[in-house]
Amino acid sequence: MGFISRLLEPDAHRHLIDEEGEVVVEEVHKHWAATFWWYVLMSLSIPLFISMVWAGDFFWLPLAAGLVLLVVSMWKCHVAYMDRFVITNMRVFRIHGIFNQNLATVPLARILDISMTQTLAGQLCGYGHFIFESAAQDQGLKIIRYVGDPTERDLIIQRTISRAGLRGNVPHPVRPAP
Template sequence: MGVMGRLLEPQIEAHLLEIEGERVIDEVRKHWAATFWWYCLAGLSLPLFVSMVWARGLFWIPLALGLAALSVGLWKIHVAYMDRFVITNMRVFRVNGVFNTNLATMPMSRILDISMKQPFLGQLCGYGHFVFETAAQDQGLRDITFVGDPQRRDLIIQRVIARAGLRTKMQMDDEDSDGS
């Protein structure tokens, strides 16, 4: 893919360890709520452009404001679009950035705790935020914000960790399971 392709779509496959059998389980885009206000800003450009008719000789003021609102809104929407959180069978990683690509990765074995925060608005709109805790104090993959359907995504991560055998299971006897 050419330079324009890299600027328009994040390159998830380029970061996979295909020779080791790594495959994508889930690719998470930012929830629409992360870009809602940027869409509003871009939409504000339309009334500004229309107001050029009434501005007459000072038409350039609403024109400049409209172009600025449209440019900033579309840029921020694209930056959010290029931010991807990826769950594979071996690790989790985040790729973001348009011109400069940032990659933060964490093997499943290093994930000690996953906290999910879902504010009231997130419960209404269907998004939440993840906080990954590891033994390391500073890591590049700690806060993942605006994750759509966070309960399902949390279960996917827990299932991958369990299938990899990274967590021990408690063996229950028959007497423990019947409550006696």
């Protein structure tokens, strides 16, 4: 993958430990609600471009304002697009950033608690925020915002932890036959 393609599409697979058999269980994109207001701002540039017709000699004012709104909102949408949360069979990690890419990793064995919060808007639109608590005091992966279908994603993480054998299975009580 070349430099330009890394600026346009994050590559979670290059961070996998292939020698140890690490595979991606799920790669999570930001929910659309994370970029909703940036798309609204982007659409506000259209009336500014149209108003250039009536601005006369000062057409450059709405042109400049429209270009600023358009470029800033497109940039913010791309920043949200490049933010990925990846669940593997060995760890969870987050890749974010465009020019300076950041990677934060927590091995499954170090995850102690996962809290999920959903605001009213999150419940209506289907997103939530994860808060990871690990054995480390200072960690790189703490809060993941705008996770779509958070209940299902939480179950995927719990299943992955269970399949890795990191949590003890609770024995089911044996009931005598009637």
